[in-house]
Amino acid sequence: NAGVTQTPKFQVLKTGQSMTLQCAQDMNHNSMYWYRQDPGMGLRLIYYSASEGTTDKGEVPNGYNVSRLNKREFSLRLESAAPSQTSVYFCASMAGDSSYEQYFGPGTRLTVT
Amino acid sequence: AQTVTQSQPEMSVQEAETVTLSCTYDTSENNYYLFWYKQPPSRQMILVIRQEAYKQQNATENRFSVNFQKAAKSFSLKISDSQLGDTAMYFCAFMKQYNNNDMRFGAGTRLTVKP
Numbered sequence: 490n491a492g493v494t495q496t497p498k499f500q501v502l503k504t505g506q507s508m509t510l511q512c513a514q515d516m517n518h519n520s521m522y523w524y525r526q527d528p529g530m531g532l533r534l535i536y537y538s539a540s541e542g543t544t545d546k547g548e549v550p551n552g553y554n555v556s557r558l559n560k561r562e563f564s565l566r567l568e569s570a571a572p573s574q575t576s577v578y579f580c581a582s583m584a585g586d587s588s589y590e591q592y593f594g595p596g597t598r599l600t601v602t
Numbered sequence: 603a604q605t606v607t608q609s610q611p612e613m614s615v616q617e618a619e620t621v622t623l624s625c626t627y628d629t630s631e632n633n634y635y636l637f638w639y640k641q642p643p644s645r646q647m648i649l650v651i652r653q654e655a656y657k658q659q660n661a662t663e664n665r666f667s668v669n670f671q672k673a674a675k676s677f678s679l680k681i682s683d684s685q686l687g688d689t690a691m692y693f694c695a696f697m698k699q700y701n702n703n704d705m706r707f708g709a710g711t712r713l714t715v716k717p
Contacts, residue, residue: 520702531606531693531707539703579647589635589702593647
């Protein structure tokens with residue numbers, strides 16, 4: 490039982506390049522999330538998916554797109570990376586039961602130069 | 603929008619002593635959930651403790667306990683018998699009931715446990 494996995498762990502991009510961050514969970518959770526973590530600001534929600542086939546914007550969605558490929562996988566795409574997107578990105582999932590506990594992946598450190 | 607404030611960017615404590623991390627939040631909601639997450643140097647976010655706002659009793663998980671003051675909108679975390687493995691960033695988080703897609707995090711408190 491791997492929990493929530495993310496790839497890659499580290500990435501360096503040049504301004505204008507594109508990339509996709511991958512996330513998968515093996516806990517059969519309905520909800521999945523993408524956050525970014527910046528120094529001094531805690532975690533902020535980029536996009537979420539309440540169930541397979543649905544996605545919606547969070548607090549800071551500009552510059553990102555997402556795909557809920559199936560119940561397990563939820564990817565985050567940067568179409569044209571900007572230095573302001575330098576951050577640590579976390580994927581999380583939640584069962585949707587009354588525990589309201591989110592399970593987090595190990596994070597991806599992205600640097601845009 | 604809900605906001606979560608952690609006023610202590612950094613704290614330190616001697617091993618085996620007790621430390622309290624502060625958190626305040628701003629909301630007009632009556633029903634919600636509060637969380638403390640731990641992020642060690644490995645970056646992995648781990649849930650430490652959870653409190654439902656409708657429960658008056660403070661949550662406790664082994665050495666971790668909270669002081670939940672609903673009227674004051676305060677949610678502090680007490681760590682007893684601090685251990686070196688408690689060294690981490692600690693984040694306070696808020697979520698409205700029935701809205702599990704809007705978790706709001708504080709900026710975090712970096713706790714160092716000294717031997």
